[in-house]
Amino acid sequence: MVVAAYPQSQVLKFMRPSSCAGTEGVFVPQYALIGTHPPNVCPMTNKAAREMAKKAYAQLPDLCKKLNVKVLLDIHLDPNHKAMMLFEAPNAEAVRDLVLMAGFGYFLELDFHLVTPIADLFKKADAMPTIY
Numbered sequence: 001m002v003v004a005a006y007p008q009s010q011v012l013k014f015m016r017p018s019s020c021a022g023t024e025g026v027f028v029p030q031y032a033l034i035g036t037h038p039p040n041v042c043p044m045t046n047k048a049a050r051e052m053a054k055k056a057y058a059q060l061p062d063l064c065k066k067l068n069v070k071v072l073l074d075i076h077l078d079p080n081h082k083a084m085m086l087f088e089a090p091n092a093e094a095v096r097d098l099v100l101m102a103g104f105g106y107f108l109e110l111d112f113h114l115v116t117p118i119a120d121l122f123k124k125a126d127a128m129p130t131i132y
Contacts, residue, residue: 074086
């Protein structure tokens with residue numbers, strides 16, 4: 001779980017009730033997106049990928065507003081060709097649409113994940129059968 005690598009104070013700030021427009025005080029699901037690319041498609045070294053990345057990021061604020069999505073975390077995982085974004089959104093389709101409309105798929109291979117706080121998993125663990 002990527003989020004578990006962050007200091008607890010950082011993780012907790014992402015597990016609070018929503019701050020998306022119209023959902024204040026209501027829990028809104030979170031979604032993680034991990035993007036990778038080969039070195040030859042790196043925006044640091046590839047001119048076309050750089051232009052696509054600049055265009056994607058320029059559109060992000062307007063698209064987030066339009067789709068009611070909030071970016072909670074946007075980091076590069078050094079030294080790999082990997083990045084992670086954590087979103088708060090009303091549903092998975094809103095994040096999918098944001099990613100497609102922004103054009104992140106043109107220069108990133110994307111892994112999309114639903115996010116569950118570790119504390120919530122522990123609450124459910126005792127109700128699940130063990131196999132080992």
